[in-house]
Amino acid sequence: MSKSKRYEFIDDDEINLANRVREGLSYNYFTALSDRIHLGMQEWADYLHISERTIQRYKKEGKTFDPIYSEKIIIVELLYKKGIDVFGIEDNFYTWMDTKSIALGGVKPKDLLDTSFGITMVYDELGRIEHGIFA
DSSP states (O other): OOSSOOOOOOOOOHHHHHHHHHHOOOHHHHHHHHHHHTOOHHHHHHHHTSOHHHHHHHHHHTOOOOHHHHHHHHHHHHHHHHHHHHHSSHHHHHHHHTSOBGGGTTBOGGGGTTSHHHHHHHHHHHHHHHTTOOO
């Protein structure tokens, strides 16, 4: 077992979230989250609509992510936090994210995270699952 502390999801206090977005997220924060929720650089590049090379530039230059990217990263983080809470077991949620869903138009929930509409669809589906309403 690793000696490092397990990644803790961000608190969903809206004032704190708005401030974190404005400040920008560090590359270290981003990689710790990526490791926790099992998302690779190519997936993030697709979700953020930037190249992997641009993401690596944030690391190389020690810059924080621009607010537009920080906001998307936090929104995806909050969705994963919700999903893990709904499913109770992280691996079950990750499996669901990688499985085509009839309720979501026959695509994997993970494949919808590149737009705010897709994220909303996944979040809404998690709400239905949480309340026992299956499509």
